[in-house]
Amino acid sequence: MSPDELWELNSAARHKTYPAGQTIVTQGEPNVLANIVTGIVVEKKGLADGREQIVSLLFPSDFLGNAYRRDADATAQTVSPVTLCTFERSGFEDVVRSHSAFRQALFDHAVAELDQAREWMLLLGQMRAGERVATFLMRLARRQSDAGCSHMPRDVVSDGAMLRIPITRGQMAAFLGLTVETVSRKLGALRDAGVIDLLGPRTVRINNVERLLAESL
Amino acid sequence: MSPDELWELNSAARHKTYPAGQTIVTQGEPNVLANIVTGIVVEKKGLADGREQIVSLLFPSDFLGNAYRRDADATAQTVSPVTLCTFERSGFEDVVRSHSAFRQALFDHAVAELDQAREWMLLLGQMRAGERVATFLMRLARRQSDAGCSHMPRDVVSDGAMLRIPITRGQMAAFLGLTVETVSRKLGALRDAGVIDLLGPRTVRINNVERLLAESL
């Protein structure tokens, strides 16, 4: 995007911070348009009896909210303390209307999200518990190696890679369609098999990428 | 859309027919842009060992393919004999570029698909087998009552409604993340409970919408 485009967008932007565990928007209520500056956000959908499915895990630089829909289709909640760069809807829409490159970027974003959602449908519908956990770790590792050094070839994870899990076991369970206990057991099984080390509940070292990939099918 | 817009689009269109069970596009290969005129199409994603998850069920009037992505993210396959109204990519893109209303429609379509995918993630990740089957029937019934008479209030299904299931049990299973046997058993359970009648393997009468809705949670 050109400097003047960015400036125009920036004039509609405002920074906002949230503590950990805070709900940003609730399913069905007016949406928020924002970029995540720091922290982790989850989007989730719930059933009447309280069961919840996390449908998206958002990292810094990810976009939150849908420009073309007034109300949110999922609840967005902070996992850690979060800084958002929020946009006024009216100013945002002006920028979208007048700049086709920006419109294109938004569209690409929506398409990528659809692709991810369908990939996750495959995981939720067909994979067994161990495969889901292994797949989650691999995708997280890829994502972090991407973000860390953009000069590296994409999607490469090497043996010995350290991995920070940004969410609790409960949130992993809600994302993978499992229970906390099963997630914990499958991680333990990977540890016992020597595929990973659990250095702490949120820190993993991948000893054998190939085997982890094989587990994830 | 205005008549001249439709005409312009039409000049890029060509009708095509496929027999039942035919693959239209394969995951990862160049996409197709088309409207479904008649017949049912499924989009599915597969694992290396052959397990498959249906990610979308498409009816006449639904749009197939993604204008902003060259390759397909899923395999599209006909369920019944299908007539497609396909568009040349180049001509299609001209229309998209020059008509904002059309672009908007495409965007709305993508957003709706994302919403549906996430709704299905909730089903696949959190619901039990019986709930999944009941939910499938309800959504199918709503969709058919919509299409049937657009003058009726949307989403209303009344007791005694007849329902045609357009796919096999195997495809239902692949859509719901279950096995054929479980789908069959849960349908049988609904029949035994008097909630539905199974007039044939593909024809259902809903005797008690309220209870079916309760089963689907």
Next chain:
DNA sequence: CGCTGACTTGACCAGTGTCAATAAAGGTGG
């Protein structure tokens, strides 16, 4: 009218969920 693929049903069992008890981490205030 018979054949083939789709569907149903039963018996059995494995993989996950459930319940319960500990153990470890992390945060707070002294």
Next chain:
DNA sequence: CCACCTTTATTGACACTGGTCAAGTCAGCG
């Protein structure tokens, strides 16, 4: 900096849903 408390994570025993394997039935179609 340490002790306490709360939350989070691990582990075990057990139950149960849904998957697997195997017959058998039905429906549609040539």
